[in-house]
Amino acid sequence: MNDDVVFRAQGLTKVYHMGDVDVHALRGVDLDLRRGELVVLLGPSGSGKSTLLNILGGLDVPSAGHVWYDGHDLTKASERELTRFRRQHVGFVFQFYNLIPSLTARENVAIVTEIAEDPMTPEEALRRVGLEDRMDHFPSQLSGGQQQRIAIARAIAKRPSVLLCDEPTGALDSATGVHVLEAIETINATLGTTTVVITHNADIARMAHRVLYLGDGRIVSEKLNDARTPASELTW
């Protein structure tokens, strides 16, 4: 296996049983993610993007196929090992931020730094997303963009090897969305964190090193961006 490959997935299949109907979310996905790269997974809703991200992040297990992280087969990992994997290596950012409403910005980050092995301080993480002056605010006192940036700070504070972002701008207007993407871009550039951004917004793909197109549970095509567009110049 190439040393540069962080994640390798082979033949990933995921079937959900919804009552009498079987829903095929993934139908055999093969994929390599390389260290430090920023990949955008582009696809319409229902194409299996979130399922793929959840499996990569150890939140879900595939019905068939394998995922290796750094040579370890995640599909053979126990619940305990998956928990350790997430605790040490993965940062998540979700569409709806999913902050804990009863904790302040600083505490929302601290809840992760407290269990990580070599985290940055919550203050530093918040500084990196430009929210050092909002640290003691509760989520309900912050705008959507600010909340999402806290979510990013929370995701990167543990210095994860991989940052998985599920529609990070989905709930935001475009100007705010750009701010969030800038934060993700900066993290990727300065910390070298392998970053996967899921979106159905084709414009965002322009900031990626590589774009994977998902459709109907499969990767239908792949494109390398020779010239990336900085996040600050994106519009939609």
Added chain:
Amino acid sequence: MSALARKALRDLWHLRGQALAIALVIAAGIANLVMAQSTYESLQQTREHFYREYAFADVFASAKRVPQTVSARIAGILGVQTVQTRLMASGTLHLAGFDDPVRAQLLSVPKEGGQPDLNRLYLRAGRLPLADGHHEAVIGEAFANAHGLKPGDAVEATIYGHRQRLDIVGVAISPEYIYQIQPGATFPDYRRFAIVWINERVLESALDMQGAFNSVTLRLRPGIDPAAVIDELDRLLARYGGLGAYAREDQISNHFLNEELRQLQMMAKLFPIIFLSVAAFLLSVVMTRLIDTQRDQVAILKAFGYSAREIGRHFLAIVGAIAATGAVLGIAGGAWLGSLLAGIYQEFYRFPFLDYHLSAVSITTGLVVAIVAAFLGAWRAVVKAVRLPPAEAMRPPAPARFHASLLERAGLIRLLSQPNRMILRNIERRPWKAALSVIGLALACAIMMVGRFQENAINRMIDVQLRVAAHQDISVDFIEATGRAALSELRALPDVRAVEPVRSVAVRLRHANYSYRTGLSGLARDASLRRPVDALLQPITAPDSGVLLTDYLQQRLHVEVGDQLEIDVLQGRQARIEVKVAGFVHEYIGAQAYMDLDAMNRLLGDGDVVSGALLAVDARSDQDLFARLDRRPRIAGFSERRTDIQSFYDTMGESLLVFTFISMLLGGVINFGVVYNSARIALSERGRELASLRVLGFTRGEIGHILLGELFMLVAASIPLGCAAGWALCWIMVRNLQSDLFRVPLVLLPSTFAFAILTMAGSTLVSAMIVRRRIARLDLVAVLKTRE
């Protein structure tokens, strides 16, 4: 503090109303537990301490007249460590300004002065009678307090017809009389019953007992079975008119204390179980809802690497905090109630000190029980959070599944308005939750019935024992069995309308392997002043050759009507007779046997004698009659039925009110806990739906109807169940309160049911009003904007 701990604290703060309601239910349970447990321990330890320090005897016996020389032979019985002989007598006391007859139990203290070897006195004030203190007496503290007597005061006493002055030199308490009740009485009466200790010389001459004793108490060597000693002692005393020796277990004061301790142990179990079950149910509901609303937060924590165990611990910490709050409140409340209860015990039982203390064991038990119960309740909800797959948790929960309710399927749909359909469907959607809510509310209703039940039961006991079965105005006891001439003398007294004879002897009843020591009463065939009644409260008379037993003895002795019963008479000629059981007498207090007086005298062979009389008198001339009775040398004492009843209500009335109030309060706590929590949860689960209805133009009243209508339905459903549960709870209490001392009847008057129902309705309304204020504050826009 870790961020997760902070989250726990803020979640708790957010839930504070519900958490407090649950903590209060837990507190009520723990308070009951701690009160009963700590009082039990305090009472038990105080008693042990008092018994040990003041040499409470192991075996007791009395006889007619035993020469002092026999004392050495008693000491020679195998296993006997200490022998204390003494004189005992009945008498009456006269207090200036108090006209009712006062019976006195007179006991001798050693001639040379100083303490007896056994059953020593704890002197609250003053000193013991001196060797030459001919008029000196020590009186029991209960009586002294009731009349404000102290050393230096004097009373007049009649002992065997001799009137003499007694100078009070001390006020004391004895391990023998922690519970004081005069022979034959139903309830203690400290104003009309006194324990008096005087020098043996004084009693010796009053009773004409020089060189003899009529009472002996023994201390046994450790590990000795009292039964063998009792047999031997009975044999020794037989020819001196022995009345049958008995062990500490059968000593009346000790027996009452044992019963009290048993009741406390029952209380320590029964009520806490009810409260803690309700609390566990409420925690289960509240935690399930909390975890439902925090699905995404649980998912996030898992996504970031929190383990299932850490998440479980987090939610258990919230549960633990509620339980601990409840436990701390409960322990404090229990300690407070315990000290109150100890105060009441201090009134009923005469301890030199009632060292109430809250032991580490009580505290630990309270804490552990509260937390275990809470964890059991919350367990399912927490396990659900722990097992929640993170990827699934990220998605909002699937919409709840509803279907047409039973009533609608039965074709009654047109009868139901839309809001009522919502109410019914909502109840049917989660039948278990609804069922448990109904059960919780029913338990509240049940608890509210307990206080009134006690009042109903005690009224019935008094009614049957002292009104239906007894009609005499005055009971008179003779010093010893005497001929019927004594009755004629009484009949000749002015204002005496009727006189009926009674004869009581100490007996041991035997059937198969069972035996019971009690009294056998002989009543005249045509008696009308004292008529035992059967279960239907119809008078029942013993046939010529049969014996009637208190119904309690049916179980105790395993006898049926027609069985042969052996009766060992423990006094007089110590006859052993065999008679058929002719029937059972319905009695709530005590357990004894009845025979026809003539048949009894014939079988016992002591001649045609009586030991007492029942008098019906013209009520307006009491004082004069009392004085005349008092002057008769053969009368040991007399008591009035009217004052018996009155004194009981004087002592018990207030504590019954307190009990009713406490049970109402405790039931109210459960009711509030269930109603408030159900309403808050419904509001949280259905806030969006209700706000949507408001937006569509529903009024607050209509929204209130949908939310509270469901609760009112549950409360309404709980009431019949609650009445049944109340009956069952009282039944359990009655079963556990059964003893030979008294049986509590299961009497629940309609007013008791009405009281419980009204209190339920009242506390439901209060809870509903608190919830309605919340509905008024429902923020329509915010609710619609937020993601479910």
